[in-house]
Amino acid sequence: MASSPFVIVVVPFALLFGVVATEAGLNLLQVMLFSFSVFAGASQFAAVQLMQDQAPVLVVLATSLAVNLRMVMYSVAMTPHLGAAPFGTRALMAYFLVDQSFAASQMEFEKRPDQPLADKVAFFFGTVTPIAPMWFISTFAGAVVGEAIPADYALDFAVPITFLAICAPMLRSIPHVVAAAVSIGAALLFAGLPYGTGLLLAAVLAMAAGAGAEVALTKGARQA
Amino acid sequence: MTIDPTTFWIVLPALAIGTYVIRLSFLGVLGDRPLPEGLRRALRYTAVAILPGLVAPAVLWPTATGGQTDPARLAAALVTLAVGIATRSVIGAILAGGVTLYAVLWL
Numbered sequence: 001m002a003s004s005p006f007v008i009v010v011v012p013f014a015l016l017f018g019v020v021a022t023e024a025g026l027n028l029l030q031v032m033l034f035s036f037s038v039f040a041g042a043s044q045f046a047a048v049q050l051m052q053d054q055a056p057v058l059v060v061l062a063t064s065l066a067v068n069l070r071m072v073m074y075s076v077a078m079t080p081h082l083g084a085a086p087f088g089t090r091a092l093m094a095y096f097l098v099d100q101s102f103a104a105s106q107m108e109f110e111k112r113p114d115q116p117l118a119d120k121v122a123f124f125f126g127t128v129t130p131i132a133p134m135w136f137i138s139t140f141a142g143a144v145v146g147e148a149i150p151a152d153y154a155l156d157f158a159v160p161i162t163f164l165a166i167c168a169p170m171l172r173s174i175p176h177v178v179a180a181a182v183s184i185g186a187a188l189l190f191a192g193l194p195y196g197t198g199l200l201l202a203a204v205l206a207m208a209a210g211a212g213a214e215v216a217l218t219k220g221a222r223q224a
Numbered sequence: 225m226t227i228d229p230t231t232f233w234i235v236l237p238a239l240a241i242g243t244y245v246i247r248l249s250f251l252g253v254l255g256d257r258p259l260p261e262g263l264r265r266a267l268r269y270t271a272v273a274i275l276p277g278l279v280a281p282a283v284l285w286p287t288a289t290g291g292q293t294d295p296a297r298l299a300a301a302l303v304t305l306a307v308g309i310a311t312r313s314v315i316g317a318i319l320a321g322g323v324t325l326y327a328v329l330w331l
Contacts, residue, residue: 168308
């Protein structure tokens with residue numbers, strides 16, 4: 001049960017998405033389609049927030065997809081272990097490649113890299129078996145609850161709190177802190193730019209700042 | 225404000241396909257090849273470069289209060305961040321932030 005701690009995280013996260021998306025005016029079908037087809041919590045919250053702010057389609061897409069770009073790294077990291085599986089299996093695994101299945105599988109494959117392909121594939125699917133159904137069921141429950149909650153319950157702040165909670169544990173190195181600080185500073189500075197483009201600009205600057213800080217720190221460490 | 229249905233029906237399939245293509249990229253199509261170090265370095269910071277910027281204006285200038293800085297929301301944000309950093313627990317941070325928000329609103 002390598003993924004059991006993650007199940008605990010998924011339930012309230014999906015519940016909250018169901019509530020927030022419903023409060024934003026989406027109906028039950030739309031909310032469920034969202035969780036089924038995108039299946040990536042942080043980007044779903046980001047898309048709902050931006051659509052609610054009436055940002056243009058392209059900005060909503062660019063920002064939400066950028067949130068998911070980290071999964072390119074997951075795809076790269078899984079390939080040496082799972083890349084020999086048949087295409088159909090890989091196509092299915094790609095759908096289930098989420099933060100939780102990546103983290104648990106990466107840990108397992110690094111610990112025991114020599115296990116047969118079939119075992120690795122089985123392990124990977126084992127990590128999402130408890131997560132995916134909980135994600136869908138909890139989204140559904142959240143959407144039903146959301147339809148019953150009156151709109152004026154300070155729920156506008158559920159998304160900011162959730163994002164801060166996701167980010168806080170990510171601040172595990174100086175470059176991560178630098179990136180987050182630049183992101184906040186630039187987003188506030190450019191808040192007046194039209195159509196949410198200020199956030200995209202802030203994100204690019206923050207990414208560059210994080211990468212730059214990492215390079216500077218590595219160089220400093222090498223010279224020391 | 226509520227979400228415009230047309231926007232939704234364009235965003236949903238595009239985001240779903242785009243996200244799937246990202247996941248499939250190397251595992252499904254590109255195969256076992258190293259990512260250039262510069263790209264890898266930038267990707268490491270995507271989430272942390274976007275999410276804080278997305279919430280910063282909502283924390284300082286909430287729409288719900290007409291853009292006026294609100295002590296309850298500000299306190300909730302700071303508590304969420306502090307608990308999240310201290311405990312590394314996403315759920316713990318959400319709960320602490322939620323409790324703070326309603327506690328200060330109620331005071």
